[in-house]
Amino acid sequence: MKNLYIIVESVKFIEENLCENITQEDIANNCFCSLSSLQKTFQYATHHSIKDYISKRRLTEAAKDLLNSDENITDIALKYQYGSPEVFTRAFVRVWGEKPSSFRKNRKFSQLFAPLDIETMVEKRKKGEIYMSRKRTDLSELYQILKERSDNYIICADMIGLMEINEKIGRNAGDKAIAEAVRRMDEASTEDMLFFRIGGDEFVIVTNYTSADDAVKLAEKIVSQNGNTIDCDGVEVSVGLRTGITKISLNNTVRYAELFNRCMESIDFTRNSGKNVSIKL
Secondary structure (H helix, E strand, C coil): CHHHHHHHHHHHHHHHCCCCCCCHHHHHHHHCCCHHHHHHHHHHHHCCCHHHHHHHHHHHHHHHHHHHCCCCHHHHHHHCCCCCHHHHHHHHHHHHCCCHHHHHHHCCCCCCCCCECHHHHHHHHHHCCCCCCCCEECCHHHHHHHHHCCCCCEEEEEECCHHHHHHHCCHHHHHHHHHHHHHHHHHHCCCCCEEEECECCEEEEECCCCCHHHHHHHHHHHHCCCCCEEEECCEEEECCEEEEEECCCCCCCCCHHHHHHHHHHHHHHHHHHCCCEEECC
C-alpha cells in the first residue's frame, strides 16, 4: 500500500505543477519518501522515469494548447518550462514526430500521453486492492462523452507487437511506433470525431456514425497501413493496429471503473478472431 500511495501522490503532484519548475526532490518530499524509493517505485509502476513522465505530460498538454488556443509557440514553450522555443521544438519533435507549427496545422488529437488514472488508483487503494494490471489513463472525459453519444459507434484499437518492439529494439522505438499509430488514426478521423488514448497502446475513436458499415470503413482505412514501416535510429520498424467496433451505452448501472474493461472486450474479441477489424455489440 505504501508503493501505491507514492504513485498516487506523485502523479497528483506532477499534474498540479506541470507549469512549475519542480524537482524530483520536491515530489519525494510531497510523498514523504526518499528520492530513491520514489524513483524505483515510479519506474516499476509506470515503466517511465519521473523525468520522462513529466516531459511527456508537458508535451501532451503543450500539444493541446497548440490546437485549442491562440498562444504563440514561444509562450507555450515557456509555460511548460522550456528555456527557448528551439529547445521546446526539439523535444516536441522527439515525441510527436513533427514540429509544433506543423502539428498545429495538421493534427486534431493531442492526448498522446494522458495522466494515469488516479480515480481508479484511489478506489483500489481504499478497497485494499492492488493496482498493477493493464496501464490505464484518465477516462473521465471519455465516460461523459459516451453518456451523450451512446448511439454512435466507437472504434477501439490496440497496437500489434508493441511489446516485441520495446523488448527487441527499445522503448524509444516503441514510443515512435505509438506516435505513428496515433498519426494514422488522427489522419483517418474527421473533425467531429473524438480520439482518446485509454492505455499503454490502446485507443478509442468516438465516431459520429450510427451505421456499422461506416464504422467498418473507417476501421479498414486505419488498418490498411498495417505493415508500413518507420525509421527508428536506422532500424525499420513495422507498425500495425487491430480494431474492434462496438457501442457502449452508459447508464446508471455502468460505473466509470468498468469503462476500460468494456473497451478492452472489443479489442480482445478482435484479437481472438484473428482479424484486424471486427464488430462486437
